[in-house]
Amino acid sequence: MDNRQRLLDCALDLFSQRGYDAVGVREVVEAVGVTKPTLYHYFDSKRGLLEALLRREGSRLLTEVLRASIYQGDLVFTLETIVRAYFAYAQHATSYYRMQLGMYFSPPESEANQAIRPFANQQREIMEGVFIQAADDHGNLRGRHVRYAAGFLGTINATIGLYLNDELTLTDELVYQTVHQFMHGIFS
Amino acid sequence: MDNRQRLLDCALDLFSQRGYDAVGVREVVEAVGVTKPTLYHYFDSKRGLLEALLRREGSRLLTEVLRASIYQGDLVFTLETIVRAYFAYAQHATSYYRMQLGMYFSPPESEANQAIRPFANQQREIMEGVFIQAADDHGNLRGRHVRYAAGFLGTINATIGLYLNDELTLTDELVYQTVHQFMHGIFS
DNA sequence: GACAAAATATACCGATCGGTATATTATATA
DNA sequence: TATATAATATACCGATCGGTATATTTTGTC
Numbered sequence: 096m097d098n099r100q101r102l103l104d105c106a107l108d109l110f111s112q113r114g115y116d117a118v119g120v121r122e123v124v125e126a127v128g129v130t131k132p133t134l135y136h137y138f139d140s141k142r143g144l145l146e147a148l149l150r151r152e153g154s155r156l157l158t159e160v161l162r163a164s165i166y167q168g169d170l171v172f173t174l175e176t177i178v179r180a181y182f183a184y185a186q187h188a189t190s191y192y193r194m195q196l197g198m199y200f201s202p203p204e205s206e207a208n209q210a211i212r213p214f215a216n217q218q219r220e221i222m223e224g225v226f227i228q229a230a231d232d233h234g235n236l237r238g239r240h241v242r243y244a245a246g247f248l249g250t251i252n253a254t255i256g257l258y259l260n261d262e263l264t265l266t267d268e269l270v271y272q273t274v275h276q277f278m279h280g281i282f283s
Numbered sequence: 284m285d286n287r288q289r290l291l292d293c294a295l296d297l298f299s300q301r302g303y304d305a306v307g308v309r310e311v312v313e314a315v316g317v318t319k320p321t322l323y324h325y326f327d328s329k330r331g332l333l334e335a336l337l338r339r340e341g342s343r344l345l346t347e348v349l350r351a352s353i354y355q356g357d358l359v360f361t362l363e364t365i366v367r368a369y370f371a372y373a374q375h376a377t378s379y380y381r382m383q384l385g386m387y388f389s390p391p392e393s394e395a396n397q398a399i400r401p402f403a404n405q406q407r408e409i410m411e412g413v414f415i416q417a418a419d420d421h422g423n424l425r426g427r428h429v430r431y432a433a434g435f436l437g438t439i440n441a442t443i444g445l446y447l448n449d450e451l452t453l454t455d456e457l458v459y460q461t462v463h464q465f466m467h468g469i470f471s
Numbered sequence: 472g473a474c475a476a477a478a479t480a481t482a483c484c485g486a487t488c489g490g491t492a493t494a495t496t497a498t499a500t501a
Numbered sequence: 502t503a504t505a506t507a508a509t510a511t512a513c514c515g516a517t518c519g520g521t522a523t524a525t526t527t528t529g530t531c
Contacts, residue, residue, distance in 0.1 A: 098508080098509085110390075111390060112390050112391065112392045113390050113392045113393050114389060114390045114393045114395075116302060116304030116305045117304045117390075117393055117394075119487070119488060119489080120488085120489065120490085121487075121488080121489090129509075129510090130509070130510055130511080131489090131490075131491085131510095132490095132491080132508090132509065132511090133508070133509055133510080135489095135491080136507080136508065136509075137508095140489080140490080141489065141490090193390070193391075194390070196388050197388045197389050197390055199388070200384050200385045200387070200388035200389075200444075201385050201388075201389070202298075202299060202300050202301050202302045202305075202381070202382070202385055203300065203381075204300045204301045205301050205302045205305055206305075207302075233470070235470070236469065239469075241445065241450060241451070242442070242451070243469060245441045245442065245444065245445050246438055246441050246442070248441065249437045249438055249440060249442075249444070250437055250438060250441075252437060253433045253434050253436065253437025253438075254430070254433070254437075256388075256433065256437070257429065257430070257433050262429060263429070263430070272430075276434065276468070277468060277469065278468045278469060278470060279467070279468035279470065279471075280464070280465060280466045280467035280471070281424065281427075281431060281465065281466060282421070282423070282466060282467065283467075283468070286478080286479085307517070307518060307519080308518085308519065308520085309517075309519090317478095317479070317480090318479070318480055318481080319480095319519090319521085320478090320479065320480070320481090320521080321479055321480080323519095323520070323521080324477085324478065324479075325478095328520080329519065329520090
């Protein structure tokens, strides 16, 4: 009944499967069963449709990651909580996570990348904040927060990438393994 | 003078900056200063242009990574050699690496992803082979080669991603740090 | 220089692109 | 019930999409 939500749902499916550029507005409205003016009534442009989609889905991820990233002296615990939040979100919003990942690595001058960048930057700042705080307790981390944040997010996304390709399941054990490997390497 | 090479060069620039879908063949030929039949004389289609580009650039990366991935009992040494090969390639062929990264994470049913998948799979098999061989010497690695290969490539690409965004330089010291962190974690 | 083949250009194809002017229908409020 | 507004549809816009039929030029070979 709510055509606005159905347009967003449909755009999410199509964008995540074939990409923002490859999907036309015509295809979106036909899949929903409405016409173009309906889409342009709710969203001013195709870009506006994408940004509304990012707001609806992306803010939920940010909220959960933000809540998970409170550092209170136990870095392993905080990182495990963060990984759990990412895994839970990727499982609950598989299509969106696939789309977000694709947009994050899309070319720098593409519309998709420009639209996702604010969300990516926020995730990144959250992660860097954790390592900056942790450096107060673990001095040898100091000055490496950029690399660590990128590396940790890279590890998380590599794992979720395997999940998206049906090569593993995101278990609670995997949360532990992921953080343990990041903290202590593959030999221990 | 070689219009075929110039078309590939130009396609590489445009695809890496704005993406395969967002760049039309018209734009490519105009940037080179030829006309469409010239492009279609060398490449049967836009997709053929992309695949020729991947063959020209991607095979070089595969050759170098393959040579770097010979395991002879010293896992740290092999991983460092591999990271060095990736870093060298990313520095030497920045545009192509950016494009490859974007295509790897592009939607599964997009042309870009389907075209890059053979190359991505080969890189992945090379990495898995290293960890499978290393498991003969380090039994505790056994059965985790998929996760480790994905995690290691994820770490490499996260680092190169920072380089592509001008947030660090790919030094020899960073090679050591990347492998050391992967092997022993961030605390040591 | 004759001639075949490769390389390039002109001019066009139908289809689709994102977007809109205008009209109509449904809905809520007074 | 009158009226304004939100929601939707019909029909269209110019531009660009990937691709091609045909003709011309260049090039290498004998």
